[in-house]
Amino acid sequence: MTDVNQPPLLSIEHINKRFPGVRALNDVSLTFHSGEVHALLGENGAGKSTLIKVLTGIYAKDSGDITLDGRKVHIKNSQDAQNSGIRTVYQEINLIPTMTVAENLTLLDQPRRFGMIRWRSAQSQAREMLARVGLDIDPNSLLVSHSIAVQQMVAIARALGSKARLLILDEPTASLDSDEIARLFDLMRQLKAQGMAIIFVTHFLDQVYAISDTISVLRNGSHVGTFKTSALSQTELVGHMLGKDLDMLQHEQRDITETEEKPVVLSLSQVGKTGMLKPVDLNLRQGEIVGLAGLLGSGRTELCELAYGAARSDQGSKTWLGQSLPINTPKQAIEQGIAYCPEDRKHRGIIAELSVRENLILALQSSRGWWSRIPMAEQQAVVSEFIERLSIKTSDMEKPIGELSGGNQQKVILARWLVTNPKLLILDEPTRGIDVGAHHDILNIIRELCEEGMSLLVASSEVEEIVAFAHRVVVLRDRGKVSEIVGNQISQKSIIQAIAQ
């Protein structure tokens, strides 16, 4: 365990980092001790990645000090970080799959003689490195021939190298199953016992409580606090992460419109997919907004995907307007009047090279088929109507959408679906990464649509946003539904308690 009196291995003081328009790190001070697993938590945009990148020399800090072993260090590039004993394993395994384990392990530091690689000693070196993480695999086997978990261990073995003092694990468990996670945790405990300092970044709260000694929470680039894991309840932790002081939150009174008598539009019964989402029941009524709450990685996006048919469920059944229908592909969903704005706008929403007009008209055109092209005059009329209605800021509807700001791109994607006049609109993080003005506009649009009788399924990481508009909230955790909060039971407090329970 951590000895409080022992001086910290690494301390950072008053670190600031700005990007254009964003204060990514705001006066952050933290200390990390040897033999300690220190969980670093925060929602998207909290500053975790930026902090790690500052520590590993990928970003230069604007100001602040980093002290290692009592000495001030300047980490200007990843080589400096390596030499200081700071090693990182990223979520996306940073190894070369087509090379052997030994080649991967010795890639940057091959034993040579007269400029020639000494493969025999490279192999024995690789064996030693594998032994440190308790892996018994053939160093000559190809990396791809091993499971993701083993690859992850190899990545850790490489990171540890010879003189690692601080190991940063950036979401190492995201693609592991529970046995593999247990194995990783064993390794972490073993390294801890050897005096390694470990920074553990994750979104899974259970894992935080299973392995960490200390928890630091970041929010919007600021350090919220550092806590002993044993002295912090999950509810308090979630409150800190989301920036809500639970005692201050009252059950605010809400006007609940009568949606209980309205017909059910989409009903999911035990719909799930192995490795993606545990079976979920969900009923969506006409004119109802159902919010999906939960931390990152809780299964919000996965539920949206399955509801729309962007991913094919392998369990359960769906009913649409009382009829049992197969809704397994986007095409089938669109035919029934379901629309979906995915979270990843850049890779799954916009088509950057195409113009605003083309992006906006795409879903409507696709539902009409390629042969009946919407006449240009009609396209222009529809597009200018929506540019005005959603106040999309673009100089010209023929401008490539890639040149618009994030908020305006999001409005175009929203308009893409509104022109198809859907009965159910699924929005995954509709306000992610957009400016305040557009944020406000989009929330207003959501409310208007609902009043017009459209049903909405909205996933959001902003609890207050969900509280503001949802008639019903489905709370997800660890890729499964944990509870459903209805009507005037909905409050920030009740949602956070459900997430943390």
Added chain:
Amino acid sequence: MRLKRSMRWEARTLAPIISLFLLIVGTALVVPGFLKLSIVDGHIYGSLIDILHRSTPTALIALGMAVVIGTKGIDLSVGAIIAICGAVTAVLTASTELHPLIVLGCAVLVGMVCGLWNGTLVAVFGIQPIVATLILMVAGRGIAQMITGGQIVTFHSDFINAIGNGFFMGLPARVVLAAVIIAITVLVLRKTALGMFLEAVGGNSETSRLVGIDSKLLILMVYVFSGFCAALAGVIIAADIRGADANNAGLWLELDAILAVVIAGASLSGGRIYLGLTIVGALIIQTLTTAILTSGLPAQYNLIVKASIILLVLLLQSKVTQDFIKARVQSFRRASDA
């Protein structure tokens, strides 16, 4: 096409047109009589007509290539398809009594089947286009050799010869044929939503899937179209020499076609189809060849000069160069203001 659609006369779009214009003017200065057109027996002759005549095979396969590249694909097999379809045309004409139109239909059908093969590998089996079409690129000439029995098969048919060297309303018949195909393609792509769907699939296949576009079928169709274009080019080339040469017909022509698409300003990463400019690109390539040959430059310099000028065109199009020129122009203006 994009010009008409969006009225965005950007430097990028203008570059190929200006290049072609400068190339013609430059050649006319060096080669007297280059621009001269004469009418003999009601047929127009001249170097410019000759360029159109010679560029038809490249223009046709470049048309198919532009559409394929727009979907983030590539078709390396068009040269081999030209050889196969040329062989089919020659063998059927030489050794059967079939009507030339039926022969033509068979050749075109064979080209489309070749395209279907490519499309199936890409769309159904998910093989990378460059690898998938490489297979037919290699095997195709072997198939053509099997059809011709390993020999150069010569044939005679007035109808098919006319496709190679005849005239229609004063213009070379093959130019008219290519122009009709190009016009139909432009109409189909831009008067239906097909062009937009293809560009959407090429630009972002995941987004296209989420809006319900059946990208597999579209990709399949695109390779079939490319095979169709290559088949017509194959018939024209065979008709031109009145025979089928399995080894040399259309050799390396796929590279000229890709070059034409690139000169048009399309990116090999897909998302945009510039049909008109691709044809301009094919004309640039042919004008260069003709200009070098008629200017009396020693033949050994031919390829080097051609490559250099194409490099120049591509450099002019690059964003780096254009930003540099813009910055220079601005600082020059500022200096002259001051």
